[in-house]
Amino acid sequence: xxxxxxxxxxxxxxxxxxxxxxxxxxxxxxxxxxxxxxxxxxxxxxxxxxxxxxxxxxxxxxxxxxxxxxxxxxxxxxxxxxxxxxxxxxxxxxxxxxxxxxxxxxxxxxxxxxxxxxxxxxxxxxxxxxxxxxxxxxxxxxxxxxxxxxxxxxxxxxxxxxxxxxxxxxxxxxxxxxxxxxxxxxxxxxxxxxxxxxxxxxxxxxxxxxxxxxxxxxxxxxxxxxxxxxxxxxxxxxxxxxxxxxxxxxxxxxxxxxxxxxxxxxxxxxxxxxxxxxxxxxxxxxxxxxxxxxxxxxxxxxxxxxxxxxxxxxxxxxxxxxxxxxxxxxxxxxxxx
Amino acid sequence: xxxxxxxxxxxxxxxxxxxxxxxxxxxxxxxxxxxxxxxxxxxxxxxxxxxxxxxxxxxxxxxxxxxxxxxxxxxxxxxxxxxxxxxxxxxxxxxxxxxxxxxxxxxxxxxxxxxxxxxxxxxxxxxxxxxxxxxxxxxxxxxxxxxxxxxxxx
Numbered sequence: 003x004x005x006x007x008x009x010x011x012x013x014x015x016x017x018x019x020x021x022x023x024x025x026x027x028x029x030x031x032x033x034x035x036x037x038x039x040x041x042x043x044x045x046x047x048x049x050x051x052x053x054x055x056x057x058x059x060x061x062x063x064x065x066x067x068x069x070x071x072x073x074x075x076x077x078x079x080x081x082x083x084x085x086x087x088x089x090x091x092x093x094x095x096x097x098x099x100x101x102x103x104x105x106x107x108x109x110x111x112x113x114x115x116x117x118x119x120x121x122x123x124x125x126x127x128x129x130x131x132x133x134x135x136x137x138x139x140x141x142x143x144x145x146x147x148x149x150x151x152x153x154x155x156x157x158x159x160x161x162x163x164x165x166x167x168x169x170x171x172x173x174x175x176x177x178x179x180x181x182x183x184x185x186x187x188x189x190x191x192x193x194x195x196x197x198x199x200x201x202x203x204x205x206x207x208x209x210x211x212x213x214x215x216x217x218x219x220x221x222x223x224x225x226x227x228x229x230x231x232x233x234x235x236x237x238x239x240x241x242x243x244x245x246x247x248x249x250x251x252x253x254x255x256x257x258x259x260x261x262x263x264x265x266x267x268x269x270x271x272x273x274x275x276x277x278x279x280x281x282x283x284x285x286x287x288x289x290x291x292x293x294x295x296x297x298x299x300x301x302x303x304x305x306x307x308x309x310x311x312x313x314x315x316x317x318x319x320x321x322x323x324x325x326x327x328x329x330x331x332x333x334x335x336x337x338x339x
Numbered sequence: 340x341x342x343x344x345x346x347x348x349x350x351x352x353x354x355x356x357x358x359x360x361x362x363x364x365x366x367x368x369x370x371x372x373x374x375x376x377x378x379x380x381x382x383x384x385x386x387x388x389x390x391x392x393x394x395x396x397x398x399x400x401x402x403x404x405x406x407x408x409x410x411x412x413x414x415x416x417x418x419x420x421x422x423x424x425x426x427x428x429x430x431x432x433x434x435x436x437x438x439x440x441x442x443x444x445x446x447x448x449x450x451x452x453x454x455x456x457x458x459x460x461x462x463x464x465x466x467x468x469x470x471x472x473x474x475x476x477x478x479x480x481x482x483x484x485x486x487x488x489x490x491x492x493x
Binding site: 054055150154155156157158159160161162163164165198199200205208212242243246247250251279 | 364365366
């Protein structure tokens, strides 16, 4: 008889928690000037990465990150059984082309900036379900390829709103295995699409904050945990505005995750780097997780981490047609054994 | 009935959230931004005026000098865009560098540079006016309408 692994409304438990055996992250020059430079595997010297377009650079960024994560376990690329990846570009071209080069069986995902959590939780399900032994979950974003798709040409002189965020140039990849050394993915909460009517494309943090709070609330309700269970609850890329909104919403919902609550968008850059409200993009939460956060778990500074990557499901076409911006967030619990 | 109530409740929730967002959202430094826009916009106009005066002094008639000044200013805007300077100015100056004719040159050259990777036909050719297009279209429409009005009044 099958035992169901779902608990409560939205949460799934992993009976045989998959192990995060290795991970890697590559970041762009600006991210390398931030406070976490020593925690990233590699900092690119320039945004083109020896390619001739931003899109090709982004594809290479993802490809190299996946390879590096596998190399750390002395694995050949072909030893990976499944690649779960996604990015921000139309038709998720960065991931598709990276998968073409890597030649690993591939499922493409789109969860906007929530992709790191989405790929991680699906990968964990694949392994706990007994379908695969070794899965790679990965995502990436590139500042300039995202700018030209979602906003303006790079050289155009525009003034950004103080609530606008800076799309990170970064990629993160995680190797999940049935057995091995490392932190484990113990459970995950799949988020609902929440739309509170925000239509300001310069304020994505506000569009995503209600989704983040909804998922975190569901996680604690489903698991019956106190909010101090985790050493750190970290949202993906709400930025300064979204994080403040999330804190207000936590109070309204009767949750008290502070002081062990933070946001990757706020953490990734120094305040002086001219990023307005902070970082965003798939690579923002991916590089924070695959850089400083997992390192802190290995060091024992953190033992229980709730990683809540957030995505604004924004489309320029829908926005021009007067649609509001829906948000989504997925939570993944990572714990030391 | 139940659905209606649900809708009303949802609308109220959204309004409440909107108020919260407006409270939390950082206010733009309006005075500083205005001063920057005034300073940079004024400087661009001053440079244009210097060219105009110079051209008039060397004996060009008023209409020709005006056209030549516009050409020079567009060239400067395009050159600064190509050198990657204009977007830095725009970050600070906002409308101060968008509204003058140099800003118009900036959006066209920026689009051309951006879409060159997709080739000269489907990239540059098709998308060079992706930002400036509305200005051109409605500018042409307005000029035609004004021309018609002038014709009728005459």
